[in-house]
Amino acid sequence: MPKKRVLPYILLGLINNQTKMSGYQISQEFNHEIGEFWHASHSQIYPELQRMISDGWIEPDAEVSDSKSIFYLITFDGKNILQEWLSEPLSEKDDLFSLKLYFIKNQDSPLLRELVEQQLQINSSHYEHLRSRRELVFPDEASIQNSYGHSLILNRAIERERNHINWLKSTLDNLE
Amino acid sequence: MPKKRVLPYILLGLINNQTKMSGYQISQEFNHEIGEFWHASHSQIYPELQRMISDGWIEPDAEVSDSKSIFYLITFDGKNILQEWLSEPLSEKDDLFSLKLYFIKNQDSPLLRELVEQQLQINSSHYEHLRSRRELVFPDEASIQNSYGHSLILNRAIERERNHINWLKSTLDNLE
DNA sequence: AGCTTCATGTAAGTCGTTACATGATTAC
DNA sequence: GTAATCATGTAACGACTTACATGAAGCT
Numbered sequence: 267m268p269k270k271r272v273l274p275y276i277l278l279g280l281i282n283n284q285t286k287m288s289g290y291q292i293s294q295e296f297n298h299e300i301g302e303f304w305h306a307s308h309s310q311i312y313p314e315l316q317r318m319i320s321d322g323w324i325e326p327d328a329e330v331s332d333s334k335s336i337f338y339l340i341t342f343d344g345k346n347i348l349q350e351w352l353s354e355p356l357s358e359k360d361d362l363f364s365l366k367l368y369f370i371k372n373q374d375s376p377l378l379r380e381l382v383e384q385q386l387q388i389n390s391s392h393y394e395h396l397r398s399r400r401e402l403v404f405p406d407e408a409s410i411q412n413s414y415g416h417s418l419i420l421n422r423a424i425e426r427e428r429n430h431i432n433w434l435k436s437t438l439d440n441l442e
Numbered sequence: 443m444p445k446k447r448v449l450p451y452i453l454l455g456l457i458n459n460q461t462k463m464s465g466y467q468i469s470q471e472f473n474h475e476i477g478e479f480w481h482a483s484h485s486q487i488y489p490e491l492q493r494m495i496s497d498g499w500i501e502p503d504a505e506v507s508d509s510k511s512i513f514y515l516i517t518f519d520g521k522n523i524l525q526e527w528l529s530e531p532l533s534e535k536d537d538l539f540s541l542k543l544y545f546i547k548n549q550d551s552p553l554l555r556e557l558v559e560q561q562l563q564i565n566s567s568h569y570e571h572l573r574s575r576r577e578l579v580f581p582d583e584a585s586i587q588n589s590y591g592h593s594l595i596l597n598r599a600i601e602r603e604r605n606h607i608n609w610l611k612s613t614l615d616n617l618e
Numbered sequence: 619a620g621c622t623t624c625a626t627g628t629a630a631g632t633c634g635t636t637a638c639a640t641g642a643t644t645a646c
Numbered sequence: 647g648t649a650a651t652c653a654t655g656t657a658a659c660g661a662c663t664t665a666c667a668t669g670a671a672g673c674t
Contacts, residue, residue, distance in 0.1 A: 267664090268632075268664080269633090290652065302575075302596075308653085309634085309637095310635090312653095334643080334652075366591075368591055371588065371590060373590040396478070412547065413459075415545065415546035415554065416543070416547075418554075418613065419540040419544060422613075423478060425609050426605065433598055433601050433602075444635085444659085449661085449662095483662075484626075485662085486661080488627060510625060510670070511624085511625065512625090
């Protein structure tokens, strides 16, 4: 099966967040806030918007606009598609956690807790996996001296997971 | 200018680490250790190896091999190319830190300290940037409640940078 | 005999990039 | 008036993925 595309869902999420956006505004968004987590160039965005219109996910704003920009609104179908995508379980490899959170505005959304819990699962299993790799690959000092850079980044990866897990747990606590 | 390729340098680094590798072995590597940081499928690897031969970076092992595998050795030129690549300053966006460390076997390599210091610079500036974004975008409680998911992941990103910086600093200390 | 793994390769398709293009508006 | 930014689009190209293909070796 082909890999699931994410760009259309991001555009959907952005338009949904702002109720109304032009292609140019969307491309500017990637230079600012959401740019910390994802990027897309305008040559991707414009054709994608056309596809989304023909799929009925968005529609051009009918109101006569003074400006030169074309604004798009999310349709009823589009809102459903977006919610479906947000509800899909997180997978280990795509790392869509931050991206999906970006589209959740309300602290009380049940999705919020769900996503944090899923991500906690993923990081925990990754953490365990990395720790067992380290035990296996670096059982003694000699093996470390043998591949010092490798041992460093394995340590780093473990520390990163540990930190992420802690953050997720404390975030969960604050959601109570 | 086109984006700098990394695959050939990874293959070079892998062959250099093991002195001798077949395409199949390389593709297996991506399922194990280096797989934590990078992936490549065999349909990329085999043509890439051919290109590297014609560029004179590697050469097939001349020794008559009992096995069906074709083994490759790194050439003198290849070693230089690899060292050059490792010495190139890290850029903010590619995030080649872990990957490059993987190819540094010796704790005393001057490159080690250099890479950690460079990465520290990058993370520090990223950290400052994220903190100023948070001040700007989330000045009060109301703005947080307005985009709760976004505020969460911004906090997460800041915490991640903080953790990475701490790790890099303590790693530097241990290198003394 | 049939299935899995080893081992190498090519072909087709997708996603994303940079470059090419154009016209309107705003700033100096 | 001319340079930058706004605004939208297409074209060419590169990297990577999945699928297609083939043959040998080993296991059950």
